[in-house]
Amino acid sequence: MSYQVNMALKPEVEAFFDPATNTISYVVKDPASKSCAVVDSVMDIDYAAGRITYDNADAIIEFIQKNELDLEWIIETHVHADHLSAAPYIQDKLGGKIGIGDQIMVVQNTFGKVFNEGTEFQRDGSQFDALFKDGDSYDVGSMRVFVIYTPGHTPACMTHVMGNAAFVGDTLFMPDGGSARADFPGGDAAMLYQSIQKILELPDDMRLFMCHDYGPNGREIRWETTVADEKAHNIHVGGGRSEEEFVRFRTERDATLDMPKLIIPSLQVNMRAGEVPTDKDGRPMLKVPVNTL
Numbered sequence: 001m002s003y004q005v006n007m008a009l010k011p012e013v014e015a016f017f018d019p020a021t022n023t024i025s026y027v028v029k030d031p032a033s034k035s036c037a038v039v040d041s042v043m044d045i046d047y048a049a050g051r052i053t054y055d056n057a058d059a060i061i062e063f064i065q066k067n068e069l070d071l072e073w074i075i076e077t078h079v080h081a082d083h084l085s086a087a088p089y090i091q092d093k094l095g096g097k098i099g100i101g102d103q104i105m106v107v108q109n110t111f112g113k114v115f116n117e118g119t120e121f122q123r124d125g126s127q128f129d130a131l132f133k134d135g136d137s138y139d140v141g142s143m144r145v146f147v148i149y150t151p152g153h154t155p156a157c158m159t160h161v162m163g164n165a166a167f168v169g170d171t172l173f174m175p176d177g178g179s180a181r182a183d184f185p186g187g188d189a190a191m192l193y194q195s196i197q198k199i200l201e202l203p204d205d206m207r208l209f210m211c212h213d214y215g216p217n218g219r220e221i222r223w224e225t226t227v228a229d230e231k232a233h234n235i236h237v238g239g240g241r242s243e244e245e246f247v248r249f250r251t252e253r254d255a256t257l258d259m260p261k262l263i264i265p266s267l268q269v270n271m272r273a274g275e276v277p278t279d280k281d282g283r284p285m286l287k288v289p290v291n292t293l
């Protein structure tokens, strides 16, 4: 697959950090128009109380309104397991199409079983407005965006490349953070390594934007780096580390990790494109499958 890289195209990127989930959401603006996209928005949840609020999403909406931008796309780099997407809330207020990788169907099948969903839960990705395949492109105003299929962390992970800015989701973390886990159902460390190689084949000065940062070793939160920096310094894959080494390391490390605190609500909501499921009376309701995950 050869991708249509255009380093001369330089979108404006505004980041929004959510300290509750260490997620970074982005508004990406076409430099030649008022059009923009949102990448990986966050809906706030107090899981203990079963309470959902929208402070994070409202900050994004306010930014878009203040700058009089037209929201064309609301992108999910993958089905997140650690935070809930605010895509439908933002779409209600500002419009735009919700897009994700077409392997969402695999994720929906897997977790449809985990949560014992009935037949009313469609496993065909139809909750989303667009499903992307490797090499697909779409436009944000006059800005041509392309997607790279980068599975491994999950089966539906996509990297979105907007000019000289690539939104890598959870394939990579900052160089001192390494890479994301590959042990969720459908995850695969060898596949993750191959996906990371695809990203590292982009031009050295491609800007890379992370979905998460945890400030390792007490450093301040950061979310932007470059291909060159990751190639040289990434603690899991930098310096030409082999696939075999990576898989061994990643597998051992993943075996020590606890489940993300919000995995149970996140998957139920995110596999529905950010809609909260409802019970038979139409009330918003989440399930907790016992001894299943």
Ligand SMILES: [Fe+2]
Binding pocket: 078, 079, 080, 081, 082, 153, 170, 180
């Ligand atoms: Fe993730």
